[in-house]
Amino acid sequence: MDRRKFLKSTGLVISATSTALQLPVSSCQMASSGMDRKRKLSENKWGMLIDLNRCSPGCTECLTACRRENNVAFHGDERWDVHWLRKVNLKDHQTGNKKDVLLLCNHCENPPCAQVCPVQATYKREDGIVIVDHHRCIGCRYCMIACPYNARFFNFKENPDWPNKDYPKRSHGVVESCNFCAHRVDQGMKPACVEACEKSGNGAILFGNLNDRDSDISRKIAATPVKRIREDLGTEPKVYYIGL
Amino acid sequence: MEVKFAKIEAKSPAYFIAMAVLALLALAGVYSTYQMHVHGLYLSGMTNRVPWGVQISMAIFYIGLSAGSLVVSGLYGIFGKLEYKPFARIAAYLAMLFLIAGLLSILTDQGRVDRVFVKPFTYFNLSSMFSINPSLYSGHIMICIIYLWALFREKGRLTKIASLTVCLWAIGTHTGTGAIFAFVPRELYNSSLLPPSFVAAALSSGAALMILVMVALFRLTKRYLDPSLVIWLGRRLLAVFLLCALYVMLIENAHRYYLAESHEAGYYFLFGGFHSFLFWIGLIFVGSVVPAVLLFIRRTGESIPWLVFSASLVVIGVLCERFLIVVPGLTHAPDLFPGMEVTGTVVPEGIVTYSISFMEMLQALGVFGVIGFLFLAGLKYMPLAPTKALANNAVSAVTESELRPSASVA
Numbered sequence: 001m002d003r004r005k006f007l008k009s010t011g012l013v014i015s016a017t018s019t020a021l022q023l024p025v026s027s028c029q030m031a032s033s034g035m036d037r038k039r040k041l042s043e044n045k046w047g048m049l050i051d052l053n054r055c056s057p058g059c060t061e062c063l064t065a066c067r068r069e070n071n072v073a074f075h076g077d078e079r080w081d082v083h084w085l086r087k088v089n090l091k092d093h094q095t096g097n098k099k100d101v102l103l104l105c106n107h108c109e110n111p112p113c114a115q116v117c118p119v120q121a122t123y124k125r126e127d128g129i130v131i132v133d134h135h136r137c138i139g140c141r142y143c144m145i146a147c148p149y150n151a152r153f154f155n156f157k158e159n160p161d162w163p164n165k166d167y168p169k170r171s172h173g174v175v176e177s178c179n180f181c182a183h184r185v186d187q188g189m190k191p192a193c194v195e196a197c198e199k200s201g202n203g204a205i206l207f208g209n210l211n212d213r214d215s216d217i218s219r220k221i222a223a224t225p226v227k228r229i230r231e232d233l234g235t236e237p238k239v240y241y242i243g244l
Numbered sequence: 245m246e247v248k249f250a251k252i253e254a255k256s257p258a259y260f261i262a263m264a265v266l267a268l269l270a271l272a273g274v275y276s277t278y279q280m281h282v283h284g285l286y287l288s289g290m291t292n293r294v295p296w297g298v299q300i301s302m303a304i305f306y307i308g309l310s311a312g313s314l315v316v317s318g319l320y321g322i323f324g325k326l327e328y329k330p331f332a333r334i335a336a337y338l339a340m341l342f343l344i345a346g347l348l349s350i351l352t353d354q355g356r357v358d359r360v361f362v363k364p365f366t367y368f369n370l371s372s373m374f375s376i377n378p379s380l381y382s383g384h385i386m387i388c389i390i391y392l393w394a395l396f397r398e399k400g401r402l403t404k405i406a407s408l409t410v411c412l413w414a415i416g417t418h419t420g421t422g423a424i425f426a427f428v429p430r431e432l433y434n435s436s437l438l439p440p441s442f443v444a445a446a447l448s449s450g451a452a453l454m455i456l457v458m459v460a461l462f463r464l465t466k467r468y469l470d471p472s473l474v475i476w477l478g479r480r481l482l483a484v485f486l487l488c489a490l491y492v493m494l495i496e497n498a499h500r501y502y503l504a505e506s507h508e509a510g511y512y513f514l515f516g517g518f519h520s521f522l523f524w525i526g527l528i529f530v531g532s533v534v535p536a537v538l539l540f541i542r543r544t545g546e547s548i549p550w551l552v553f554s555a556s557l558v559v560i561g562v563l564c565e566r567f568l569i570v571v572p573g574l575t576h577a578p579d580l581f582p583g584m585e586v587t588g589t590v591v592p593e594g595i596v597t598y599s600i601s602f603m604e605m606l607q608a609l610g611v612f613g614v615i616g617f618l619f620l621a622g623l624k625y626m627p628l629a630p631t632k633a634l635a636n637n638a639v640s641a642v643t644e645s646e647l648r649p650s651a652s653v654a
Contacts, residue, residue, distance in 0.1 A: 078591055079291035089588035090581055098587070103580075112429055118374035119363040136363055139285075139355015141295040142374045146428040148578045150593070154295055154355065156286035172284035173355030229580055233429055244581075 047210040052243035054204035065196035071169040073159035080156040084178040105178040106237030113143035137174040249627040266616040273610010289601040303349035305566040310342035312450010321407025330630030340388035431509035432573035441492040448485035449562035452555035468632040531561010
């Protein structure tokens with residue numbers, strides 16, 4: 001092959017390659033414009049603010065409401081009980097101060113559970129809610145290993161109770177966690193725990209759209225010193241606390 | 245030198261008893277897995293705080309074992325060391341079986357076994373180590389089959405290519421397996437040294453097991469095995485792998501213990517409970533230091549009974565190590581509220597314990613039963629085992645009858 005032929009064929013190969021590459025590039029652009037449209041559809045980013053100073057120690061209204069609304073299994077054995085929402089009592093090492101903290105799925109912006117799920121059964125919705133597809137979960141429990149907040153629970157046993165017939169219960173063998181009552185939120189309602197807390201008169205839990213700067217939750221987060229649990233992990237939780 | 249392979253006769257009562265026991269174990273495993281599938285995994289010793297237990301530990305133990313077998317097989321396959329040709333087939337077959345055992349252990353541990361065969365393929369998640377690894381494992385098994393076929397058909401070139409591919413693939417497989425743990429934000433898991441440490445321990449346990457299998461096999465079938473081959477495997481291969489594994493593990497723990505941010509977790513691992521006993525006695529003393537010394541001393545390192553003893557210790561040590569990878573990282577809780585103490589809770593928040601249940605044990609034994617059965621059946625129906633193994637080609641001129649019985653496996 002002489003030099004001219006070589007240059008010619010090289011040129012051909014390069015132009016052919018670049019033409020071939022053009023196609024996926026343009027289809028990528030199309031896909032991303034579709035994504036934008038989708039993003040506009042869900043302008044919400046749901047978050048929660050829990051004011052620990054207003055949470056009264058003996059009150060369990062939110063816990064009961066959550067369990068009833070979502071048919072969360074309670075077997076009476078701490079090894080296998082499922083808690084989408086749970087209260088822990090803390091004591092500060094230095095000051096000796098005691099407080100109760102409400103714990104639930106943090107609906108992380110970077111959820112490690114969704115990252116590790118081998119079947120994409122755990123995923124983050126566009127409105128930020130981290131949710132489990134219980135028809136897809138294979139029960140490998142890798143998400144429980146990856147969750148740094150111990151917020152995920154496995155159905156070790158069949159759940160005998162089914163108080164809320166409007167919402168499914170889960171079979172044994174799948175993992176579950178708080179989903180901000182997505183089924184209620186989608187209908188414009190508040191999560192069951194928030195409603196119950198309001199009814200009890202404490203009003204310690206605020207739920208709202210973090211994308212909207214004028215929402216109650218965004219303004220309160222901007223005005224008050226808030227904390228999230230283990231922010232150092234880079235998971236960007238969307239559950240904020242006052243008084244932690 | 246022509247190496248001859250032959251099926252084993254398998255007519256002794258011992259063979260049939262062994263097959264029957266293994267089949268019973270396998271059935272017990274099927275029974276317990278069925279029970280768990282119907283009634284739930286509460287029948288295992290696992291809890292919401294320790295969601296992985298024996299089966300995952302055994303899975304990574306088996307997967308690790310396959311590496312060492314492949315390396316022994318690769319001595320002939322890749323490096324053309326003719327004296328190791330007798331081991332090549334059986335090592336490749338074992339590597340395949342161990343991978344199957346690993347996959348079976350993972351499979352039987354799932355909450356919804358019925359979904360495992362479809363969902364991971366239709367909803368593949370590239371960012372999940374649990375998605376990537378099964379692809380690595382199944383690829384591994386496929387290459388092992390091709391490799392075995394090449395060995396059976398004496399395809400020189402294909403043997404070399406398949407052997408090299410499967411050894412490189414094995415590094416991927418074992419790094420991936422280590423990454424299942426290393427790539428999650430848990431204090432005792434999250435360490436970039438875990439994958440290399442996993443590979444090192446895999447190689448040492450695999451080489452040790454090969455020594456045990458080869459010596460036992462040749463002895464039970466009354467075939468001749470040149471001691472110098474086993475001595476080389478022990479004093480060269482196993483010893484090097486063992487020291488590498490020990491080294492990486494020491495660095496990993498020292499680093500964790502030294503840094504203030506992980507000191508508490510490091511302390512828990514080293515001195516925090518029963519698992520610490522497994523670490524110091526099972527892994528460090530029995531599984532590493534004693535065999536290392538025994539291999540180093542010429543008198544014990546060159547005696548077959550001592551070599552077998554050392555190899556058994558290494559396998560026990562790595563079994564402890566696998567358990568130590570999985571369980572302490574879970575029983576040690578992530579510290580959600582630094583500087584504060586949890587005084588009341590509905591789920592155990594602090595350090596918890598894990599105990600193995602009988603049903604879980606049956607599952608683990610069941611997997612052993614399955615691969616043990618397949619191994620013995622393989623020996624009977626495939627020409628896996630060589631009729632003899634000699635270190636020096638020149639010795640092949642000597643007929644078997646001329647070899648003193650005392651020179652065979654001691």
